Amino acid sequence: MTTTVQSNPPAIEVRDLVVRYGGGRRAMKTPPAVDGVCFDIAPGETLGLVGESGSGKSTIGKALLGLQPPTEGTIWLHGKDVTAASLKERRTLASELRVVFQDPYSSLNPARRIGQTLAESLRLIGIKGDAARARAITTLESVGLPSDSIERFPSQFSGGQRQRIAIARALVRDPNVLVLDEPVSALDLSTQAQVLNLLADLRDEHKLAYLFIAHDLGVVRFLAHRVVVLYRGQVMESGPVEDVTSRPRHPYSVALTAAAPVPRPAEQIDRRAHREALSVGSASTAPPDPKGCPFASRCPLADGQCHAERPMLRLIGGQRVACHHAEQVGVTWPPPPN
């Protein structure tokens, strides 16, 4: 899955992306929301973008979609530079690049029938009337909803069903890339599983490429092929999902993996003990020096070099890690068997 055919450009290619919010002199003083992020997504591949709140993961999604103009860097969609494309210029691109948002309650206009919402999207590419209606029904059925849904209002659906509708709206224009911005984190566990299974099926059926934004490593591990771990707008680690989630090398990835509780009490006791032994700094510690590693103020391995010099991504084993001490033993996962 990491090997792509040479002639096929990646579905998404992001280079040195920097996004700052606001303008003027004050904005230059605060660290950017996204700070020099690079990644590729091959056609049919799912890239997980993981991080906690404030890591810039949703901002990257917005930059891809044209909702937030990038300050620096380039975004290619199938080899075409779309960095500066306006929303209107994107109208044709928009058929290829679609989005599913986190909150299925806010992402559907409550005053419009489902059919109207889907038809509105189709009308923009010149599909109207019965053709639009037929396509809306086919798409709704493809996400497991009955065809009479088009006559209903969003308030008549549960959270999981609304998220299916949101997926249908993304699919109705037959895209090949989807940005999934925390698509399951507002859902209950059983519904979450339904939607994750649906996303996996749709991907395999339509050869879709996903940018899957999430805060939950477990969910990412289920759906993603590769993963990028973000902290304060910077890439800490990236690589195949199995490697990064089961043998993380960056101290932050280790902290993130260790903090996620598993529903198996015996194993969780070991994990907790190991997590507490890692002595990672509290999330509420002071912000780090902008010159150095963003994780330095919380990292148990941090030394003078970490505070002064920002580490570059280095290839170690199967993954790329931005840490001066990635080879050093001390902060490791999984916990050693006792």
Add this chain to the structure above:
Amino acid sequence: MSSIRQAKHQRIPAFLRSWGGVFGAGWLIFMFLASITARWWRPYDVAEQDLIARLQGPSSEYWLGTDAVGRDLFSRVFTAGALPLQASAVMVLVAFGIGLPLILIAAERGGRVEEAIGRFAETIMSLPSTVILLAAIGAIGNRIYPVMMIFGLLVSAALYRILIGVAKSSRQHLYIDAARVDGMGSIRVNLAHVLPSMARPIAVQAAIVYAIGLLIINGLAFLGFGPGEPQPSWGFMIKDASDNIFNSPWMMVPPGVALSLTVMAANALADALAGPLGIPEYTPPKRRRTISASPAQQSEGTDNLALSVRDLSVVVEGGPTLVSGISFDLRQGEVMGLVGESGCGKTMTARSLLGLLPAGVEVSSGSIIWQGRQIAGLPERDAIKIRGREIAMISQEPMVALDPLFSVKSQLTRPLRRFRGVGRREARRIALELLRQVGIVDAERVLRCYPHQLSGGMAQRVAIALALTGSPKLLIADEPTTALDVTVQAEILSLLRALVAETGMSVLLVSHDLGVVADICDRIAVMYSGQVVEAGTVAEVLEDPYHPYTMALLGANPHVADDAPEPERLAAISGSVPPPGNWPEGCRFADRCQFAASECSVAFEPEPAHVDGMSLCIRTGELRRTGAQWAPEHRGAELAVESEAP
């Protein structure tokens, strides 16, 4: 169910379902039609004088009496309505015609554009409108419509101030972003999505501004800047009446009532359009149902049993049951997890322990024995003695527990002084101690902070410190880490564990996250549709579940062991949790259960399970024998059309 939901989209607009709305709209329409048609049906011409019948009261000849030169007030009052009603409408159109585009542009562009438009609006608002209007009359003469259009321009600035916030928050809806990603142009987004979502506040403001316009027009007429004599206007008629107030007090009544009713009608319409306030009316419960616990249950209390809940039911008054027949025990120093999906009654169960059920919801039967005392349905004055002191609560959103207007210090010291009866200095000392106890290093600084200065994790620590002010013996934690980042969640869970070890309090943790429960709880009760379907120690229930629902929840969890391969598919539960009042007979999970059989549709008793637990499944024994496992659905099952109606 769906018919109730569909009622929302019925033809009659909501504002016409209240008396104020009917009166407001009805009177305005009546007055408008009556005044523009008055010339054809009025008994006298507005200029027709009857000098013999001056300053008369109502009579069969002159229904509403006459004025100082003997003109018929009835004809004049109704004729006078046309001009203010129309000129004020023009003013409203001008105000919104200028205001709305500015509002939409400012909300969309933000930044400097918004700042510039905001400055412009402020400048206009700072102008004294009466002076401007008089100056305008001086410049262009006594022409009502142009003058009111100038007034409309002044009002548009006020509208901008009022509605910019509404427009900005309506742009926060993700469906706006979704439409933009579709490639929809900016004007279309505004017309199709932003404006409709602002319809209500726009209608309310229009009605209010309309009423103001009516008053301004008649105020100008009172000052002599109305339609010239003999054309009637309410303002000038009132002026006329006040000149003759001692000769004929009645003269004031017809124009005064007409003006007041019309302005009131516009305001009543505004009220009706605004709809009921979002705050549900609080009706204090008339009479707490006295629930007698059978003595056998009370004497059952073992040595360290802190809380014993038996057959607890919570109902909506005159409505469906939310929680039915729940029983569980909580020992001193024990942490129990109440898990399940949303809509299963977890939070209602937890809140009933504190007597903090929403209005109209009450405990209908069963007992809650706290430290040997029955506390179910306790009167408010007794419940208040337990709340905070013996049983405290923290919630998902720590900011809800903290008042944004007060510093952390004052929020911690006030309950400390009340609960512990200590002085100001001592309260401050204990507050610092509590903050350190919840793991805040720079407690002195945090004490001076206001809630908005705290991060989510820090705010939850302060909320926990607040819950500890009464030294509670039981802490109810309702999804305490759901809103937090995963590394912060781990810190808060470690803190709760340390507090339990230190203070010996019990914790009832409401959560939907089985990982969190596995991390911190000793016992677990799995809830589904208002019932406990499985209970036992965490190790037994999560490692070896008996009930199919517990199996399914575990199968749906994507967190696998570090060395285990990720499953191809997750176990999903088809359909969704049935809403209260719509629970099936017999097993409430049967419709969604992979192992449902004919015997599941009749009522049954819970089966004992684990060492000291239960499983509410009639097939428990059989499933154990056959070693049944909840299987992930086959590939493509998700693509099949759901059979049940949404």
